[in-house]
Amino acid sequence: MIKFQNVSKCYGHTAILKNISFDIKQGEFVVLIGPSGCGKTTTLKTINRLIEPDNGKIFIDGKDITKANPVELRRTIGYVIQQIGLFPNMTVEQNISIVPKLLKYPKQKCQEIVQDLLALVDMPYEENAHKYPTELSGGQQQRIGVLRALAASPPIILMDEPFGALDPITRDSLQEEIKRIQKKLKKTIVFVTHDMDEALRLADTIIFMNNGKIVQMASPEEMLQNPADSIIKSFLGKHMDNGNGVPKLFAEDFMKTKVFKVPRTSRTLECIKLMSSKDVNSLVVLNDDDTYLGTVSIEDIKALGKPGKEIAELVTNDVITVSRKEGAQIAFDKLLSSKSNYVIVLNDNQTVAGLITRTSMAKALGEALWGEVL
């Protein structure tokens, strides 16, 4: 589908790409990764000719892309950038339909495309099509950025650190969405990132670059098992199971299992008593079938509670939850970006497994670094 043949690029005397060759198959999700300045973004931008290589050839479907008109070439390749770049003077609908309009699709067709695509990311047309980018959250904006790239159904989509500026939780859900969309629409995606988590999660094939060269091109599994170079090992970091790497940790590995739980039917006074006897300031509240309902804090009870009232009425749901098989880093990210001091770990059946506090997180980090600590 995409073929690089001995591609080189210099800026002045600095070689950015040194004789790069590789093949990307149709429908493949390829992630370019490496330290900054390794040439991954340059490689990406040579595909839609935003950057012209000095030497070498690039073929798409067997055709030399230098023979194509760059503007027409770009209209057949989707492009998503980190800064999103939705046009602020256009509505969501106008932004999405911009490439179909450049390609002179009929109006009716453009509107159908917008409706179908918005449905794909669960943003109802009526509610969102006429909004302006500034009226959307960061995550929604980048969803529209992705849809704009998809609009004219290009077989290839280039993504330049598209989720780099988003918070971890939004990034998670966008990663899931893009993987789902890619499988559903069978797109060939070339994706640049510096985040190994993202690469391992998304890629069919990872191309690891350093100093303008490809260090290793392999599937995530193979790269984890046989990293070709020490720099790849350091990028894989915690994902490595052996060797110098830190073992792979999950949320369950460092959660506290001592959690104070109360049924939804308990009364405010019981809760206050329990809190003061156990010296905690919030409790986990359970449904009748022991599944997680929410939390209740001493502040809430003081502010809103009346003696004898059922606790279910005061329960809030703003504490973030993670599954016990969630990766450690994701759980840490969620904890650090959350307003509360802890995240709740749930079993697969939605019962409470434990919770992770900042202290338990620090303890887990210490253990990973220095072995068992007190």
Place this chain on the structure above:
Amino acid sequence: MSFIEFVSKNYNEILKSLVRHIELVGISILIGILISIPLGIFLTRHKRVAGPVLALAGTIQTIPGLVMLGFALVLIGIGMLPAIIVLTLYAILPILRNTYTGITEVDKSYTEASRGIGMTNMQTLFKVEIPIALPTIITGIRLSTVYIVSWATLAGLIGAGGLGDLIWTGLSTYNTKYILAGAVPSAILAFILNGLIGLLERILTPRGLRRSRI
């Protein structure tokens, strides 16, 4: 004789001067726009010449109006033509500078996105850069207009007419009523044009870029 009586007695003369004043301002701003906006866009595409051109326009701005009118009088003669040429020269800078900075300051992410998805240079200019820079460009036009209204009073000196005629008559005959009959409409005109162009700016600002939403 009160000022009101003076105005009602010389109503026709004042009105005629006002109309001529508006003509002077309107024509020179219009020509100024036709020169500055394309020139400003050209400069954003050729940044190397932008510095010298903007410096030249800035220098013209610093030459006192009286000197400039004197030159025009010597070189071209009296009447509307030299006045319009001089006023146009003064109108250029604010519009030129605002067009240039307005377009230059359009965030790179927009132009990179527009190129990356396959817009031609012209499409990028007309669909992305100009709409986003439009509020800044119109602000330039507003600045120019407001002070060309006041500078146009000098045009009376070289026989171009306008409200300046009344002011100069008043100054040379120690007649404050004449001075006021020129100055007050000129101030009101500047005020009204400022408001009108401000309104235009709000209407033409793309909705996604407006600060306060309706």
